[in-house]
Amino acid sequence: MDLLWLLFLIGLAFLPPVREAHKQIILVAIGVLQLLEGWLITQLPTRGRSYAVLLKIFLAMLLISHTGELGINSSYYPIFYLPVVTAAIYFDAWGTLFWTLLASAAYCSYLFPAMQVYDLEPGAIAELAIRILFFFLAAMVVNRFATENRRQTRRYQILAEQLAKTNRELERAQADARRSERLAALGQLSAGLAHEIRNPLGIIKGSAEMLTQRVQSSEPLAAELAGYISTEVNRLSALVTRFLDFARPTRLETRACSVPEIVDRALRAVAANWSGPEIHVQRRYETRLPDAALDENLCEQVFVNLVQNAYDAMGETGGTLRISIAAASRRDRRGVEVRVLDSGPGISLELREQIFNPFFTTKKTGVGLGLSIVSKIIDEHRGSIEICDGGPAGDGLAGGKSGACFVVFVPLAEQAVIPEPHVASRA
Numbered sequence: 001m002d003l004l005w006l007l008f009l010i011g012l013a014f015l016p017p018v019r020e021a022h023k024q025i026i027l028v029a030i031g032v033l034q035l036l037e038g039w040l041i042t043q044l045p046t047r048g049r050s051y052a053v054l055l056k057i058f059l060a061m062l063l064i065s066h067t068g069e070l071g072i073n074s075s076y077y078p079i080f081y082l083p084v085v086t087a088a089i090y091f092d093a094w095g096t097l098f099w100t101l102l103a104s105a106a107y108c109s110y111l112f113p114a115m116q117v118y119d120l121e122p123g124a125i126a127e128l129a130i131r132i133l134f135f136f137l138a139a140m141v142v143n144r145f146a147t148e149n150r151r152q153t154r155r156y157q158i159l160a161e162q163l164a165k166t167n168r169e170l171e172r173a174q175a176d177a178r179r180s181e182r183l184a185a186l187g188q189l190s191a192g193l194a195h196e197i198r199n200p201l202g203i204i205k206g207s208a209e210m211l212t213q214r215v216q217s218s219e220p221l222a223a224e225l226a227g228y229i230s231t232e233v234n235r236l237s238a239l240v241t242r243f244l245d246f247a248r249p250t251r252l253e254t255r256a257c258s259v260p261e262i263v264d265r266a267l268r269a270v271a272a273n274w275s276g277p278e279i280h281v282q283r284r285y286e287t288r289l290p291d292a293a294l295d296e297n298l299c300e301q302v303f304v305n306l307v308q309n310a311y312d313a314m315g316e317t318g319g320t321l322r323i324s325i326a327a328a329s330r331r332d333r334r335g336v337e338v339r340v341l342d343s344g345p346g347i348s349l350e351l352r353e354q355i356f357n358p359f360f361t362t363k364k365t366g367v368g369l370g371l372s373i374v375s376k377i378i379d380e381h382r383g384s385i386e387i388c389d390g391g392p393a394g395d396g397l398a399g400g401k402s403g404a405c406f407v408v409f410v411p412l413a414e415q416a417v418i419p420e421p422h423v424a425s426r427a
């Protein structure tokens with residue numbers, strides 16, 4: 001492109017007046033400016049375009065003043081198309097009009113010296129008007145194409161960005177799918193292993209108990225050792241059962257259920273097994289709550305785990321457990337929200353990232369599968385579980401110290417069949 005420009009300028013240099021040194025110098029200056037225009041604009045992104053147009057108007061004025069006895073009569077007047085077209089490429093319609101007006105005024109300024117010598121005839125005025133109108137015509141036509149071109153470029157840019165983003169997401173999804181496949185295979189393998197371990201464990205446990213009974217009085221040491229075997233086997237078998245709960249593929253048997261009833265059952269189950277300091281339970285259930293589509297047994301497990309964790313967290317000093325149940329909606333889906341808020345030490349920000357990972361526990365006798373099971377069951381119900389920044393003000397329950405707060409959302413019964421994207425978020 002640049003070469004073509006230069007060729008046309010060289011062509012002009014060989015046309016009369018050939019021996020006019022100023023004309024040749026101005027043509028060289030125009031060529032240099034044309035070559036450096038891109039650089040100028042990158043160096044001065046805000047003003048570079050205006051400078052380029054201004055310089056071209058200035059050079060065009062110089063050229064016509066050195067190529068005719070009277071500048072206004074110079075055959076080189078089309079050189080003004082140069083600033084006009086440049087402005088049309090870089091500016092919007094109003095900017096183009098402004099610069100074309102300025103270029104036309106610069107050209108017309110040569111009328112004054114001419115009028116000192118000649119009279120202005122109507123034919124000359126018409127000729128001048130035709131030249132100027134052609135400047136505007138060219139400017140607007142070029143500007144229209146340039147604007148359209150800019151719009152298309154922007155559209156392609158946006159499309160390219162979207163495509164790149166989709167590609168990245170696809171790659172991430174593929175990587176996730178590969179990892180899930182590997183994990184699923186590992187899960188199946190370990191679930192099989194855990195299942196096989198359970199039967200021998202039962203036999204060891206039974207034998208240890210029989211042994212304890214037989215040698216109870218005659219051999220106290222053997223009885224004590226058999227007691228250890230029994231306790232440890234109990235622990236191992238609880239771990240295996242918990243692991244199987246987590247690893248076993250679950251088949252949901254959903255039906256419309258009352259969430260408060262399930263929560264109450266879970267509360268009773270945990271309280272019945274609790275032997276630590278006193279825990280007060282405050283309930284705040286919204287009246288006339290709609291039913292949610294749930295697998296009753298699995299959801300009871302969810303709340304048993306959450307409530308058990310809350311009890312454990314308040315295990316040293318006792319405290320208050322606050323449960324609130326209310327209608328809520330997430331991403332245009334209506335459902336029921338259960339908040340479980342305790343007055344224990346809470347969960348630090350660093351731990352929040354990890355507590356849903358399998359086998360993460362901070363408890364001496366914990367397995368670290370409770371919240372993984374919870375999250376898996378909630379995922380399968382297309383619900384969500386989040387750790388909230390709960391507090392007395394936040395949940396509207398009576399005052400007291402606030403510890404950890406979990407919010408479980410489950411969708412309503414009539415929406416259970418809607419094939420929504422899977423949502424299970426953890427804060």
Ligand SMILES: Nc1ncnc2c1ncn2[C@@H]1O[C@H](COP(=O)(O)OP(=O)(O)OP(=O)(O)O)[C@@H](O)[C@H]1O
Nearest residue numbers: 309310313355361362363366367368369370371404
């Ligand atoms: N209400 C809570 N307050 C403070 N920390 C909590 C609370 N709930 C969970 N956590 C933290 O999250 C960890 C993981 O909980 P999770 O229920 O998965 O396992 P766990 O309770 O340790 O063992 P288990 O498998 O027997 O439930 C806990 O060890 C505890 O550190």
Ligand SMILES: [Mg+2]
Nearest residue numbers: 305309370371
């Ligand atoms: Mg737990």
